[in-house]
Amino acid sequence: MSEPIAIDDPDDPRLCAYRAVRERDLVGRQGRFIVEGEVTLRLLFSPGARFAAESVLLAPERWPGFSDLLRGDGPPVYLAGKDVMSAVAGFPIHRGVLAVGLRGAEPVxxxxxxxxxxxxxxxxxxxxxxxxxxxxxxxxxxxxxxxxxxxxxxxxxxxxxxxxxxxxxxxxxxxxxxxxxxxxxxxxxxxxxxxxxxxxxxxxxxxxxxxxxxxxxxxxxxxxxxxxxxxxxxxxxxxxxxxxxxxxxxxxxxxxxxxxxxxxxxxxx
Amino acid sequence: MSEPIAIDDPDDPRLCAYRAVRERDLVGRQGRFIVEGEVTLRLLFSPGARFAAESVLLAPERWPGFSDLLRGDGPPVYLAGKDVMSAVAGFPIHRGVLAVGLRGAEPVxxxxxxxxxxxxxxxxxxxxxxxxxxxxxxxxxxxxxxxxxxxxxxxxxxxxxxxxxxxxxxxxxxxxxxxxxxxxxxxxxxxxxxxxxxxxxxxxxxxxxxxxxxxxxxxxxxxxxxxxxxxxxxxxxxxxxxxxxxxxxxxxxxxxxxxxxxxxxxxxx
Structure with missing residues (x-):
């Protein structure tokens, strides 16, 4: 991707993997997992990271802090207000930083x-x-x-x-x-x-x-x-x-x- | 006390110290504190315990397990169903074991x-x-x-x-x-x-x-x-x-x- 994509509709299908975070914690996510907050997002994108990111969802005001990390040919970055993020996730997203990671094949x-x-x-x-x-x-x-x-x-x-x-x-x-x-x-x-x-x-x-x-x-x-x-x-x-x-x-x-x-x-x- | 006292009214004034547990966590309890669960209740009544208990509130089915510990001239023991306990405390009391302790004077x-x-x-x-x-x-x-x-x-x-x-x-x-x-x-x-x-x-x-x-x-x-x-x-x-x-x-x-x-x-x- 080159630039982040603004989304203002909680029902936008591109946010599907972020829906009902807590409920899905219990039933699994078909090979995906949710990352919350700045420290863990940076680890997900650190050199030699073990897992690929499928997408990132940020409150618009958080984008400048991550643009160096996320600009380039990485996964799509979606920007949505915290109200939209909270509506999608089903609970308040105070920090405005979420991502979906891909588990990949588990090693032996x-x-x-x-x-x-x-x-x-x-x-x-x-x-x-x-x-x-x-x-x-x-x-x-x-x-x-x-x-x-x-x-x-x-x-x-x-x-x-x-x-x-x-x-x-x-x-x-x-x-x-x-x-x-x-x-x-x-x-x-x-x-x-x-x-x-x-x-x-x-x-x-x-x-x-x-x-x-x-x-x-x-x-x-x-x-x-x-x-x-x-x-x-x-x-x-x-x-x-x-x-x-x-x-x-x-x-x-x-x-x-x-x-x-x-x-x-x-x-x- | 000699025998436990059954209470079925959540508004009974003897349960006043157990009211709105979570809210009072934030504002203090005038020298009291809440103890939850079996392990901590037993510590509150162990020999050489640092704090006195003001009262104990148990679900009736928990009384037999504690009668040896609590029978005698200790503080009053109230028995109330978990529904009454939860109504008083303001959140679900799953284990049916609460007590109010007295902080006493803090040592130097x-x-x-x-x-x-x-x-x-x-x-x-x-x-x-x-x-x-x-x-x-x-x-x-x-x-x-x-x-x-x-x-x-x-x-x-x-x-x-x-x-x-x-x-x-x-x-x-x-x-x-x-x-x-x-x-x-x-x-x-x-x-x-x-x-x-x-x-x-x-x-x-x-x-x-x-x-x-x-x-x-x-x-x-x-x-x-x-x-x-x-x-x-x-x-x-x-x-x-x-x-x-x-x-x-x-x-x-x-x-x-x-x-x-x-x-x-x-x-x-």
Missing amino acids: PEALVPPAPAPALVVGMVGLTNHDNVGGLFRNAAAFGADAVWLDAETCDPLYRKAIRVSAGAALTVPFARAASGAALLDLAQRHDLTPLALTPGGHETLDRLAPPSRALLLLGTEGPGLPEALMARARRLRIAMAPGFDSLNVATAGAIALHHLSGARLQS | PEALVPPAPAPALVVGMVGLTNHDNVGGLFRNAAAFGADAVWLDAETCDPLYRKAIRVSAGAALTVPFARAASGAALLDLAQRHDLTPLALTPGGHETLDRLAPPSRALLLLGTEGPGLPEALMARARRLRIAMAPGFDSLNVATAGAIALHHLSGARLQS
């Missing part, structure tokens, strides 16, 4: 791991159904330079709107792939020479005393039930030393503490 | 620090206006056995309903007190022989290399602007080693990583 988990003997750090999410936790873990995975995230079938979609937001956009940058189950993640770890680590309050050793393996898969499960016993039995069980009587951390927070420990040598070298 | 910050030369770990919050972050930090302070939390005047109320919930109840158990400003927190640190530590992406040394001081005040500021320069100039500046290009952690997460490091020796000994 194997493709995301640096081959041995290079160092590798992969986060494995098992049964995480809370978008805040998944988004927070992506943010932490990015902060500590994890190579990839692997998800089991139960873990929710990192490209759900709220997960992208909570991830501070990291869901758009950290490569992820899905396996059928937690057991499949452990099979993958074995084939790719990753030491499986399970974070659990009942861990036999504390995280602090672990010499970080050069290649690791960090498994995280839900806060209540935790990781299934059958998975933990195949992994090295680690606990975070906590005060007596309050052994409770949010799973994304626990993951951050473990990633900080595991990445220490890589990030300081 | 000095009163919460173990006297030197005993070890001490205090979290100092400066300008934190997001209830999720404040709640998350209380949860992390409890998990790592911090002795107290000090708040500056701008930091939001830890007894706000959402902060209590996100804290997993830790806002009811970790002692906190307020000082006029961040500078006042640093004056207190000096008087009480606490080493002031400032967590900031621009820190001169990484957290990992810090030998945890026996007595420390960990200062945390907002994610965007961070701690004011005038405060950081009086503290030891620490950064968390992160991957290049994504030096962004949630403030509660960054606090957890620092607390984990600072508490390590205490919790493992």
